[in-house]
Amino acid sequence: MRRRGPGLRVCGSREGNGTQREPESGKNGESSHGGTPYRPDDAAARGSSKIEGMPDDFMPLEGWDHLELWVGNAKQAAYFYEQAFGFTPVAYAGPETGVRDRASYVLEQGEIRLVITSGLRADSEVARFAYAHGDGVKDVALRVPSAQEAYRQAVQRGAVGVVEPHWVEDELGRVELAAIGTYGENLHTFVNRSAYEGVYLPGYVSTLGNGAVREGVGLRAVDHVVGNVELGRMNRWVEYYEQTMGFTEMIHFSDEDIATEYSALMSKVMTGGKGKIKFPINEPAEGRRKSQIEEYLDYFGGPGVQHVAMQTEDIIATVDALRERGIRFLDTPDTYYEDAEQRVGEISEDWAAIRRLKILADRDDDGYLLQIFTKTAQDRPTLFFEVIERHGSLGFGHGNFKALFEAIEREQALRGNL
Numbered sequence: 001m002r003r004r005g006p007g008l009r010v011c012g013s014r015e016g017n018g019t020q021r022e023p024e025s026g027k028n029g030e031s032s033h034g035g036t037p038y039r040p041d042d043a044a045a046r047g048s049s050k051i052e053g054m055p056d057d058f059m060p061l062e063g064w065d066h067l068e069l070w071v072g073n074a075k076q077a078a079y080f081y082e083q084a085f086g087f088t089p090v091a092y093a094g095p096e097t098g099v100r101d102r103a104s105y106v107l108e109q110g111e112i113r114l115v116i117t118s119g120l121r122a123d124s125e126v127a128r129f130a131y132a133h134g135d136g137v138k139d140v141a142l143r144v145p146s147a148q149e150a151y152r153q154a155v156q157r158g159a160v161g162v163v164e165p166h167w168v169e170d171e172l173g174r175v176e177l178a179a180i181g182t183y184g185e186n187l188h189t190f191v192n193r194s195a196y197e198g199v200y201l202p203g204y205v206s207t208l209g210n211g212a213v214r215e216g217v218g219l220r221a222v223d224h225v226v227g228n229v230e231l232g233r234m235n236r237w238v239e240y241y242e243q244t245m246g247f248t249e250m251i252h253f254s255d256e257d258i259a260t261e262y263s264a265l266m267s268k269v270m271t272g273g274k275g276k277i278k279f280p281i282n283e284p285a286e287g288r289r290k291s292q293i294e295e296y297l298d299y300f301g302g303p304g305v306q307h308v309a310m311q312t313e314d315i316i317a318t319v320d321a322l323r324e325r326g327i328r329f330l331d332t333p334d335t336y337y338e339d340a341e342q343r344v345g346e347i348s349e350d351w352a353a354i355r356r357l358k359i360l361a362d363r364d365d366d367g368y369l370l371q372i373f374t375k376t377a378q379d380r381p382t383l384f385f386e387v388i389e390r391h392g393s394l395g396f397g398h399g400n401f402k403a404l405f406e407a408i409e410r411e412q413a414l415r416g417n418l
């Protein structure tokens with residue numbers, strides 16, 4: 001594992017075999033602030049360190065806006081996320097609101113916003129996506145002060161422009177949207193909702209009966225969103241996030257860090273928005289048997305979002321509530337707990353409860369974290385969820401990787417895919 005210091009944007013310190021990729025266009029474009037044009041080679045030549053948030057932070061991300069899932073049957077999937085995961089339905093758009101080709105259900109819990117969409121006819125792009133990939137994440141949308149500026153900055157550095165900046169409005173105000181492409185068929189929509197009072201977007205109707213968002217199961221915020229990409233493609237997407245959105249590499253896990261007896265993977269964690277946004281990117285590595293990443297790529301039909309991690313401040317209560325509602329988690333063998341207490345040291349939680357719920361624990365220099373992973377959320381062995389509680393640790397549960405991947409392999413073997 002190689003870790004980069006938090007908060008520092010280190011220029012010109014690229015390591016490994018990744019080659020600096022020139023932005024595909026706009027290399028000499030002027031910044032809108034009238035500053036000097038962006039040239040990656042200049043930054044490399046200076047070899048200096050810069051603090052994020054200084055004027056050259058060309059992509060000021062404010063946080064996660066929403067995750068949109070494209071699914072086969074949004075009405076039933078939304079019910080699953082409401083009943084099993086404890087989300088509150090807050091808005092809807094579909095034929096009843098004048099949308100002809102799709103239906104979308106917006107659900108919230110804490111700061112997490114999910115949009116669950118399905119197509120209404122076979123020729124819908126949403127229906128085609130769901131047919132090709134199964135239910136999955138289509139869009140990881142990010143909140144920005146200006147969608148036009150975020151789009152312009154990203155595209156001039158080589159990002160794929162998918163939806164040009166535009167405003168949508170109704171009597172509650174207006175929202176500015178634009179979108180760029182990323183791995184697979186996925187998008188990052190930039191959302192500027194600073195001038196909007198409505199519950200989600202113009203065109204959606206509120207479904208909040210008495211205006212109250214329910215308590216839920218204690219899920220508070222999105223922590224990170226992980227992408228799986230093909231063998232040999234991880235560094236290309238690492239560079240894409242570096243160059244088009246100014247992300248930096250936070251941690252790098254090699255195939256030796258993440259290996260079991262049977263399979264291996266490599267992962268780099270990209271971070272932006274001053275640490276608010278974290279995108280680990282995985283690729284498969286050579287192993288004796290089929291890696292979980294290869295299984296994902298086979299069934300999803302290409303790259304896509306592997307898991308979404310959601311934070312809680314009380315993982316024991318959250319996992320108890322999720323189990324009560326029928327969510328099934330990956331199992332952890334009792335042997336894991338034989339040395340876990342010694343490895344992780346003192347924690348505020350009760351080890352008996354941690355062991356009973358099969359929660360994993362890990363510690364690093366900054367503190368500790370508790371985490372657990374659900375089984376996949378649909379029949380295809382693709383998207384799943386993580387529940388995480390952080391106590392200082394900025395890591396991803398490195399000490400749990402072996403136990404986790406052995407648990408995933410037991411599931412793969414049950415599916416006949418190991």
Ligand SMILES: [Fe+2]
Pocket residue numbers: 224226307309386396
């Ligand atoms: Fe994770």
